[in-house]
Amino acid sequence: MALWSGRFTQDVGELTQRFGASLPVDRALYVQDIAGSKAHAAMLAAQGIILPHDNEAIQSGLDDVRASIESGEFAFDVNDEDIHMAVEGALIRSIGDAGARLHTGRSRNDQAVTDTRLFAKARCAALMQANCDLRAALMSQADANKDVLMPGYTHMQHAQPVLFAHHLLAYVAMLERDYGRLKAARTAADASPLGAAALAGTTYPLDRFQTAEALGFSRVIGNSLDAVSDRDFLLDLVYACSVSCLHLSRLCEELVLWSTAEFDFIELSDAFSTGSSIMPQKKNPDFAELIRGKTGRVVGDLVALLMTLKALPLAYNKDLQEDKRAAIDAAKTLEDCCRCAAGMVATMTVKPASMLAQAEKGHLAATDVADYLAKKGMPFRQAHAVVGHLVLLCERRGCGLGDLSLADFQAESDLFDADIADALDLRAIVEARTTYGGTASVRVAEQMDAARARLETDAAACGAGGSCGPAGPYSC
Missing domain, CATH: 1.10.40.30 (Fumarase/aspartase (C-terminal domain))
Structure with a gap:
């Protein structure tokens, strides 16, 4: 029987147990769940709600559970419907009654969203770093090819000559906005719901500010109903992932085009290309195509989460169990796409002569x-x-x-x-575009300097002590 089965005379059936379980998804949040439990137990002891020796047993027992999970020895059971029950059940089996006191003053409602907020903060920080790495790769190519001319396009028709560096810096600008959205999503997630209990708070004298500080949250959510039911921060994260994937899709579409024989502007590294099973001459930009394709998956995650949250009454509803799948998938997909795109950009070979030859066509003057x-x-x-x-x-x-x-x-x-x-003269045409933000080399150099300064600030903010916030003793 489940840990919550006191008022039930029979357990759920095998099908409904499987259907209702979130463990296959939320087991990925075991680090966050254990961190939240350690902070909660320490607070209970500090408030005199549980005895110090119970807290000591809980802290040690939770460390053992985490070690067991990370070593691969932990036996997840389908009867443990979520990561919270799996961890707590193992703790109780290990340390007995002390483990059963852990859930005092806490509901799975505030526990689950605490885990999810901690997860969102960590994923945002990782995505912000991946974003910076891709920006660095684009800027490195722009700097290495700062004098290269290429045709600029509108409607995919030759329009006016521009510097290749200017073109790449346009993608850097998109990614800077993506960074801002990820940072905002992280700020939205950086609030503690722990202590809101099921929906109305609790009669125990919990210190919500202590647990918030211990977990590295910058603030405490002020309304207990909102604390357990809000998932706006996940919408912010998945939306940020969706927009960033759209930008990567645009970049990869151009990498695909530029690597064709018709354009011949670049050659992708062998490490980011594949061959054909039948045509020996082929060198396919498969990974650029995959990034382009995965954009639809991430946008689908956003739509799925929006529909999950639509028309939900206050406070907690089982529908919210579906919140993590979309966020986990979108964040993982975007990070993989950013890493792959950075590798492609950093290792591609630029062909200035081909770009110039095309710039001389189409009456660009x-x-x-x-x-x-x-x-x-x-x-x-x-x-x-x-x-x-x-x-x-x-x-x-x-x-x-x-x-x-x-x-x-x-x-x-x-x-x-x-x-x-x-x-x-194409070079003179480019150099005449001296308006702010234009393609003249002096203006592109200014854009590069400004982008480099913003990148240094943003990359520093992703590290310890940056805008990602303080790390408490139980921070994951």
Whole structure:
């Protein structure tokens, strides 16, 4: 019979036991569960609710349970419907009545969400570090290729020339926002529900602030009903994972395109490629494709959690047992994707000649030719039409704007002079984009410096003593 079976005359059936068990999922939170129990027991002793020697036995017994789990010797039983019952049952079998006193003043409702909040904090910290590592890989490639020109695209059509470093830094900017969302999710999780009990608090003189401090929480949740029923912090985490995966999917789509023979902008390392079972020549960007594909899985986790929480009345409902599956999967998937993407980016070979060759196609100087006329007094809309005629002429001849003669230009407007050649030089076009955030090398260098400073701050915050918060004696 279960530990809660006092008012029952028979146990649940095998099917319902299996259906109702969360142990296959929440056993991953054993570290958090044991940390919460140790903090709770220490507080009970400090408040005189249990005797000091009972607390000592509980602390030692819980250490033994953790060691048993980590050594692989612990025997999980399907009759233990969750990690809380598995740990407590083992503790009672080990130390007897002292173990049975552990649950005084506590419900599985506040216990489960305490574990989940501790888990969310730890996963956010790991994801923030993985985010920093990917940003570092992108910035390293940008720095190593800071003079490389490539075509910029809109609608997947050649648009204007940009620096390759500028392009990579756009992804760094996305990841910086992702870091901010992960940090906010961690802050949302950083509140202690322990001591809220089932929903209404308890008659025992618990010190909720002591357990919060011991577990490294920065604050205590002020409403016991909200404490046991809130899962907004998990929505924040899974949403942050979803958006970050979307950004990684965009990056990986470009890595896939760039590694094709049609683009030939990069070559992925053998370590991040696979071959074909039938075509010997193939080198497939499978891992970039997998990251792109796994995005749908993480977005699915978000939708699943949203639907689980929809229309739940206060306070705790068994539906909330489904909260951890989505969060565990989304966080693990994002971390794996970040690690894989960082490896791909760090080891890929960039092909500047191929990028430049493509930048010389598609009339990328057209906007600057129109600007040339506008700066000489022609209304921009009229200049736009003039250059459109010149592009049409090039299309008919099968050439580029740089292949036209001065006479060809002057046939469209007498404002053209010999200095039009300067407006056709790709390097000059790039270097002319000096507005804040533009692609000129001086501006890209500024962006790199700013991104490097933010990365240093963010990476430091992921370490001990950073914004990830204080670690209490029972912190996991």
